Amino acid sequence: MKKYKKLLFLLVVFVLTYWWTHRWNYIVIHHSAGGYGNIEFLQKVHRERQSKDPLDAIPYHYIVGNGNGLGVGVVKSDWREVWNIWGMHVSRHNFDRNFRGLGICIIGNFEKRNISKKQYQAVVTLTKELMKKYSIPVTNISGHGYTKGEQTKCPGKHFPMEKFLRDIAG
Numbered sequence: 001m002k003k004y005k006k007l008l009f010l011l012v013v014f015v016l017t018y019w020w021t022h023r024w025n026y027i028v029i030h031h032s033a034g035g036y037g038n039i040e041f042l043q044k045v046h047r048e049r050q051s052k053d054p055l056d057a058i059p060y061h062y063i064v065g066n067g068n069g070l071g072v073g074v075v076k077s078d079w080r081e082v083w084n085i086w087g088m089h090v091s092r093h094n095f096d097r098n099f100r101g102l103g104i105c106i107i108g109n110f111e112k113r114n115i116s117k118k119q120y121q122a123v124v125t126l127t128k129e130l131m132k133k134y135s136i137p138v139t140n141i142s143g144h145g146y147t148k149g150e151q152t153k154c155p156g157k158h159f160p161m162e163k164f165l166r167d168i169a170g
């Protein structure tokens with residue numbers, strides 16, 4: 001009887017762990033709105049702007065560099081991604097897109113300028129990899145400000161959202 005309980009406990013832990021690490025169902029695209037960025041810099045910004053967040057991690061799961069602070073198209077993540085922790089990248093109106101949504105932050109301000117081909121391609125590649133890994137449909141991928149309930153210009157008017165949705169679907 002004791003042995004049976006131990007096995008049951010292990011099974012529950014296994015199922016919960018599996019669910020936790022496979023629960024991702026959305027991807028939200030952001031820009032950093034600044035010309036410079038890397039994990040350390042965004043962490044500093046996060047401490048200043050989201051000081052109530054108990055987690056000392058950037059609000060996103062991945063960042064994609066623009067050559068200023070981090071190489072062009074270089075993808076980095078921190079421990080929020082490593083431990084599959086929920087994001088802090090959309091408002092409370094979209095709880096599920098934080099809890100089960102991966103946040104990708106593209107370094108740059110695409111309200112002011114265009115994204116370079118190399119950086120754009122890196123975002124497409126990363127998004128497609130994540131879609132495949134977690135079986136996320138293209139309909140569950142959105143730009144931050146294109147998401148219902150969000151009021152922001154992020155990821156900027158120059159980010160080619162329609163083209164992006166076509167490119168990741170192909």
Ligand SMILES: [Zn+2]
Nearest residue numbers: 030031144154
């Ligand atoms: Zn955003």
